[in-house]
Amino acid sequence: MHLVVDYKKCRRAGQCSYLHPELFRVDEGGAPVVVVEHPDDESREAAEEAIELCPNGAIALREDK
C-alpha cells in the first residue's frame, strides 16, 4: 500500500502535516508532500488517522500496482 494526496481535492488545510509530521511535510506553497510513501505496520495507524482527519478527504492509501 502507498500513501497518496489527491491534489485536486487538497485545499492546503495543513492538518496532515500538523498531526503527522512523520508522514507529511509542507512544500513552499503550503501543499503537503508525502514523506513516507509506504507506511509500515507501525506507521499504518497514523496514516489511517491522517486519512480520517483530512477535512477535504484528499488523502488515501492505494494498492501498489
Add this chain to the structure above:
Amino acid sequence: METVITPDQLLAPEVTADPYSAYRQLRDRSPFNYVALPAGVIPGLEEPIRAWAFLKYDDVYGALRDHDTFSSVRHPLVEKAAKAALVLITDDPPRHTRFRRLVNKAFTVRRIEALTPWITTVADELLSVVGQSETDLVQYYAIPLPIRVIARLLGIPRDQYENFKRWSDAFIATPSTPSTDDTERTRDIQEMMAYFGKVAAARRAQGAEDLITALVEAEVEGEKLEEWEILGFCMLLLVAGNETTTNLIGNMLNVLAERPTLWRQLREDRSLVESVIEETLRYESPVQRLLRRTTRDVEVSGVRIPAGDIVQVYYGSANRDPKEFPNPDEFRLDRDLRNHVAFGTGIHYCLGAPLARAEARVTLNSFLDRFSAIRRGPTPAVRQTASQLVLGFWHLPLVLEGER
C-alpha cells in the same frame, strides 16, 4: 466615488456591514497599526487596544501558517474583553494539539456524511412552514438549522434553542463604543457558562451519546479536563458551530437571490453546488477576521512588527485580494477555489468545516428541490453590525417561488 476610509474606520458599523471598499482602499497600505478597541469600551480599559491589520492574502496566509511567530494565546486585555476563556482557538501547540485530538473525530468528513440525512430532515421541517410570501430566511431558516445541529451534537434539549442563540450572539458581540452597555452581554455569557456547568455535572453523573459526555470522560495524558476547559470547549463548539454557519447560509442565499440565471442553471446542474458554496465562502466570508499575537519581532510586507503585538488577520480581505483572485469582486464559479482562507489554514483550520459545508450543501439542495426561483421582496435585507468578526445578515427577507 468611494468615500475615503482611514484605518480607524475599520471599526465603523457601516464597514462591518459592507467592508469591501475599506479593504480595497487599505489593502496595499497594510500591515498598518490602528486602534482596534477604543479606551473605555469595556469597564477598566483605560488605554485603547492597538493592533496590526493584515489585509493582503500573502500576509494572512503567511501568518496563519507560521503559528510559532503568530500565537493564538490572547493578549490579557483581549482576554478581559472576551469575558470567558475558550480552548483551542486560543491555544498554541502542544496544548492545542492535545485538545484538537479530543474533538477531531466528531467532525470528520465521514462522521458528518453520516449525519447528512438527519440534517436534511431538519431542513425539511424548517422549510415546511415557509410559505410563498416573503419570508425572513435568517430568522426562519439560517438561524435555527445550525442551532439544532450543534445542539444535537452537544446533547442539548430543544427548550434551550432560544437561549443558545442569545448566548452565542452575546459572546461574539464586539463592543465598539464607550456607550455600549456591557451588563447584558456579561450576564448572558455568565448564564451560558452556568448552563454548561450544569449539563457537564449531569453527564458526569450519567453519560449520554453526545459531545459533552465525551468531554467530561476524556483524559489527556491521564488527566481529566478541568471545569473551565470543559466550559471553554462547550462555548467554542456552540458559538463557532452556530453563528458562522448561519452567516454562510444567509450569505449564500443572498448571493443567489441576486442571480436568477445562476439559480436556473443550478436547478439543471447540481454538480455546480460545491462551487457555489466555495465561491460564497470566498466572496462573502462568514468570518472576516481573527486575532493573533506576535511572539518575536517579525517583518511582514516590509513592515517591522515588534514581539507581543496584536495582529488582526483579515480573512475577508485576503479572499478579495486581486493578486490571488483575479476580478475578486465578481462571483464566479470558474475559479480555482482551493486557496480561499475562509476556514483559515494550518493548525487552526476550522474544525467544523466539513459540518458547515454539509449544512450549506443540504440547504442549497433542499431549496433547489422546492423552489423554482428565489428573489428579493419589498422589505430590505439588513446586515448585522454587532460583531466586527463576522459578515452576515440580521434579516434576509426573500420570496420563494414554488413549483407549479
